[in-house]
Amino acid sequence: MTSTETTRAPATRQTWQRAAVRDLMERTEEFRTAQQVHDLLRKEGAKVGLATVYRALQSMAEADEVDVLRTPEGENAYRSCSRGHHHHLVCRSCGYSIEIHPEAMEQWARDIAEEHGFTDTGHELEIFGLCRNCSG
Numbered sequence: 001m002t003s004t005e006t007t008r009a010p011a012t013r014q015t016w017q018r019a020a021v022r023d024l025m026e027r028t029e030e031f032r033t034a035q036q037v038h039d040l041l042r043k044e045g046a047k048v049g050l051a052t053v054y055r056a057l058q059s060m061a062e063a064d065e066v067d068v069l070r071t072p073e074g075e076n077a078y079r080s081c082s083r084g085h086h087h088h089l090v091c092r093s094c095g096y097s098i099e100i101h102p103e104a105m106e107q108w109a110r111d112i113a114e115e116h117g118f119t120d121t122g123h124e125l126e127i128f129g130l131c132r133n134c135s136g
């Protein structure tokens with residue numbers, strides 16, 4: 001019986017912690033690394049472990065609940081986005097991001113794939129730079 005208790009307790013805590021991560025992501029416009037999400041949650045008084053934040057963000061990314069991209073520093077950053085295909089302009093200083101829908105590029109990607117006989121293609125494109133606030 002003791003073993004059941006010890007496995008159940010962390011699971012309950014993890015559910016609560018995941019809910020806290022999800023809640024924060026839904027309120028965040030910027031791309032955030034797991035470390036930044038962890039810092040923000042601690043600042044709000046949530047006692048969430050960094051490893052749990054990592055796992056929560058990973059599983060949310062796998063479930064397509066958040067978008068994930070690799071920052072110029074090589075870290076994964078996450079953001080709660082609209083569903084559907086889109087790309088991002090990302091500020092490499094503050095993480096501010098907007099979703100973009102570059103139709104001309106989408107068409108080009110389809111054309112170039114077709115030209116070379118590729119099917120079932122996908123692509124990734126993120127544009128990194130400095131936002132208006134950060135370049136001022």
Ligand SMILES: [Zn+2]
Nearest residue numbers: 091094131134
């Ligand atoms: Zn910025």
Ligand SMILES: [Zn+2]
Nearest residue numbers: 085086087106
């Ligand atoms: Zn695209």
